[in-house]
Amino acid sequence: MYKREIIDKLRRMRSEDQSYTDGRILSSVSTKPLNVAIKAYEIFSDTNALDTHVFRSVERLERDIIEWFGKLLKNRKTAGYITTGGTEANIVALFVAKKTYPKKREILVPESAHYSIQRAADLLGLRIKYVPLDRDFRVDVSEIENRINKDTLAIVATAGTSALGVVDPIEEINELCGNIFFHVDAAFGGFVIPFLDSKLRIDFSIENMDSITIDPHKMGLAPIPSGAILFRDKSYLDKLKTSPTYLPSQPFTLSGSRSGGAIAATWATINYLGMDGYRRIVKRCMENTRFLCRELRKMDVNILVEPELNVVGIRPRNLERVWTLLRGRGWNILMDTHSKSLRVVVMPHVTEKVIGEFVRDLREIIQLCL
Numbered sequence: 001m002y003k004r005e006i007i008d009k010l011r012r013m014r015s016e017d018q019s020y021t022d023g024r025i026l027s028s029v030s031t032k033p034l035n036v037a038i039k040a041y042e043i044f045s046d047t048n049a050l051d052t053h054v055f056r057s058v059e060r061l062e063r064d065i066i067e068w069f070g071k072l073l074k075n076r077k078t079a080g081y082i083t084t085g086g087t088e089a090n091i092v093a094l095f096v097a098k099k100t101y102p103k104k105r106e107i108l109v110p111e112s113a114h115y116s117i118q119r120a121a122d123l124l125g126l127r128i129k130y131v132p133l134d135r136d137f138r139v140d141v142s143e144i145e146n147r148i149n150k151d152t153l154a155i156v157a158t159a160g161t162s163a164l165g166v167v168d169p170i171e172e173i174n175e176l177c178g179n180i181f182f183h184v185d186a187a188f189g190g191f192v193i194p195f196l197d198s199k200l201r202i203d204f205s206i207e208n209m210d211s212i213t214i215d216p217h218k219m220g221l222a223p224i225p226s227g228a229i230l231f232r233d234k235s236y237l238d239k240l241k242t243s244p245t246y247l248p249s250q251p252f253t254l255s256g257s258r259s260g261g262a263i264a265a266t267w268a269t270i271n272y273l274g275m276d277g278y279r280r281i282v283k284r285c286m287e288n289t290r291f292l293c294r295e296l297r298k299m300d301v302n303i304l305v306e307p308e309l310n311v312v313g314i315r316p317r318n319l320e321r322v323w324t325l326l327r328g329r330g331w332n333i334l335m336d337t338h339s340k341s342l343r344v345v346v347m348p349h350v351t352e353k354v355i356g357e358f359v360r361d362l363r364e365i366i367q368l369c370l
């Protein structure tokens with residue numbers, strides 16, 4: 001095929017999908033990356049972060065990113081690396097947990113945890129004890145306490161659940177840890193909570209928190225693939241070090257070759273936006289979230305939990321029928337089968353205008369379903 005043909009074909013194929021700029025993608029945790037990040041990706045597209053002996057610049061960029069996270073998480077000693085996403089980050093966290101407590105096998109996990117925790121447990125030969133949620137869909141801390149025993153290796157909490165954006169009571173869980181590994185999955189909330197005017201905390205001032213997953217490719221607005229696994233200090237990563245005979249370095253990452261392009265794009269995004277940029281974006285997303293909630297209340301539509309983050313779980317009457325009709329009008333919205341709710345993630349591309357149009361359609365559909 002000629003270059004022109006290839007590009008035309010790819011453009012045609014891509015145009016068959018929806019795009020974030022249409023504004024109709026309501027349940028995604030991704031969004032359109034910034035141009036500066038795409039450019040950065042291009043410049044570094046031939047680099048491999050594994051080959052630090054060749055690409056020292058990538059190593060420096062990654063070190064900068066981890067330092068930036070250190071500021072965000074109020075701990076200069078923060079150590080970690082850029083993963084392919086939240087799934088890999090969660091697997092690595094539990095891998096380190098297992099290395100920390102090699103004789104123990106059980107992990108306590110909220111029923112609302114992301115499925116990657118189950119994947120990690122399967123891979124690592126760990127046993128999950130699921131912990132039920134309270135009425136607000138947060139993990140019930142007393143139920144965690146009841147399940148702790150001498151075989152408990154780790155406790156997992158989520159800061160921004162996949163279905164409803166709920167934040168588990170992290171500070172209360174912290175009290176139970178000490179000799180138990182404590183991992184917080186803030187894949188979604190990690191780029192939201194630090195920029196909110198609220199009491200929520202997910203930084204290393206939570207003294208028993210050992211590790212945290214934060215995904216730049218979600219609310220960090222970086223292009224996929226970019227997750228981050230962050231530990232309290234370097235000693236955690238040392239537990240994963242290997243010494244391949246054919247390499248001059250001692251890799252601690254789960255994957256071997258890693259995209260230097262993704263690291264450069266993440267570096268470009270966080271430096272372009274800076275803490276103030278993220279604060280502005282989060283403020284706008286939260287204003288839009290509140291706007292959506294006000295409009296839903298006017299229609300008497302049930303909102304499952306008062307959103308602390310930019311996620312709204314809605315349960316109209318005739319849920320399935322309403323959902324079908326919304327999709328018929330081009331709204332890409334998903335249903336969570338556990339909480340029986342439609343999930344709107346108010347990402348930056350879900351603007352006030354989009355919400356206005358969505359609410360108008362929803363109102364008409366609800367009338368039709370009466």
Ligand SMILES: Cc1ncc(COP(=O)(O)O)c(C=O)c1O
Nearest residue numbers: 085086087114160162185187188
């Ligand atoms: C809370 C949470 N953790 C982990 C993940 C997994 O992230 P990824 O798809 O980047 O692997 C997700 C994905 O939505 C998530 O919501």
